[in-house]
Amino acid sequence: MYKLTKCLFPAAGYGTRFLPATKSVPKEMLPVLDKPLIHYGVEEAIDAGLNEINIILGRGKSAIEDYFDKNYELETELADKPKKLKLLDPINKLLARGTFTFRRQGAMLGLGDAIFKAKSMIGNEAFGVVLADDICDSQYFPSVMAQMVETYNKYQCSIVAIMEVPISKSESYGIIDGDEVEAGVYRVSKMIEKPKPSEAPTNLAIIGRYILNPDIFPMLAEIKAGAGSEIQITDALQKLAEQGKVIALKFKGKRYDCGSVEGYVEAINGFYNK
Numbered sequence: 589m590y591k592l593t594k595c596l597f598p599a600a601g602y603g604t605r606f607l608p609a610t611k612s613v614p615k616e617m618l619p620v621l622d623k624p625l626i627h628y629g630v631e632e633a634i635d636a637g638l639n640e641i642n643i644i645l646g647r648g649k650s651a652i653e654d655y656f657d658k659n660y661e662l663e664t665e666l667a668d669k670p671k672k673l674k675l676l677d678p679i680n681k682l683l684a685r686g687t688f689t690f691r692r693q694g695a696m697l698g699l700g701d702a703i704f705k706a707k708s709m710i711g712n713e714a715f716g717v718v719l720a721d722d723i724c725d726s727q728y729f730p731s732v733m734a735q736m737v738e739t740y741n742k743y744q745c746s747i748v749a750i751m752e753v754p755i756s757k758s759e760s761y762g763i764i765d766g767d768e769v770e771a772g773v774y775r776v777s778k779m780i781e782k783p784k785p786s787e788a789p790t791n792l793a794i795i796g797r798y799i800l801n802p803d804i805f806p807m808l809a810e811i812k813a814g815a816g817s818e819i820q821i822t823d824a825l826q827k828l829a830e831q832g833k834v835i836a837l838k839f840k841g842k843r844y845d846c847g848s849v850e851g852y853v854e855a856i857n858g859f860y861n862k
């Protein structure tokens with residue numbers, strides 16, 4: 589049984605769908621109301637017990653590193669304005685609850701490569717992966733990562749979070765096939781990255797939440813660039829799935845795809861109207 593206390597945030601991508609904003613602002617720092625996207629994901633991970641936060645960065649992403657650090661100058665400036673100072677509470681609370689480690693990806697060769705570059709940070713342990721541009725709001729349930737940790741503890745396999753999508757949207761996702769072993773839980777037999785609707789085996793799409801066992805690293809080492817000329821995590825997971833070592837969990841809650849402008853606007857409206 590592997591230790592599970594780390595969570596990885598691959599945040600090195602260029603965020604081209606948000607250009608020109610992402611020319612100088614990391615996508616993960618775009619705000620949903622008063623907090624940046626990555627704040628929500630880190631809070632979800634820490635709430636699920638994964639308090640060792642590891643973040644993969646690229647050039648121009650140092651605002652993320654600054655966000656997860658104290659800002660003494662600002663706190664000194666606001667020292668006699670307690671109401672304003674209090675606005676820093678949400679991030680200061682996260683800083684007190686977690687540890688934060690950063691490394692650069694170097695060349696942005698895809699999500700699979702970003703995860704592979706985290707090998708030395710993770711070691712021989714299981715770890716969560718959160719794509720910060722997917723915000724999961726599970727108001728009436730444990731957080732999505734907490735649901736996944738529960739499933740991991742039961743099956744001890746790598747876990748992917750899935751949801752049903754219209755089959756016409758299959759080219760935007762990794763799609764799984766498998767046997768339902770209990771309600772909403774599948775033993776994955778097949779995973780395909782961005783299949784055409786005619787080639788999608790199901791409408792069950794992977795979203796930006798994973799728990800991976802360290803046996804993913806030798807698989808990633810073998811992977812060549814796939815869909816979009818990127819090293820795809822789905823291709824490495826497919827190799828584990830062939831050995832029956834991947835479980836998919838249909839999570840409870842609402843996911844916002846903040847990697848697209850449309851989903852981002854939906855998230856802002858959803859959180860504002862809560």
Ligand code: UTP
Nearest residue numbers: 598599600601602603604605696697698699702
């Ligand atoms: P996306 O496919 O959303 O790419 O990456 P992107 O660059 O963030 O955004 P677009 O598509 O150009 O608008 C999914 C996740 O994987 C990370 C991204 O930061 C994002 O969290 N990623 C992607 C890396 O860390 N490194 C990469 O080489 C590629």
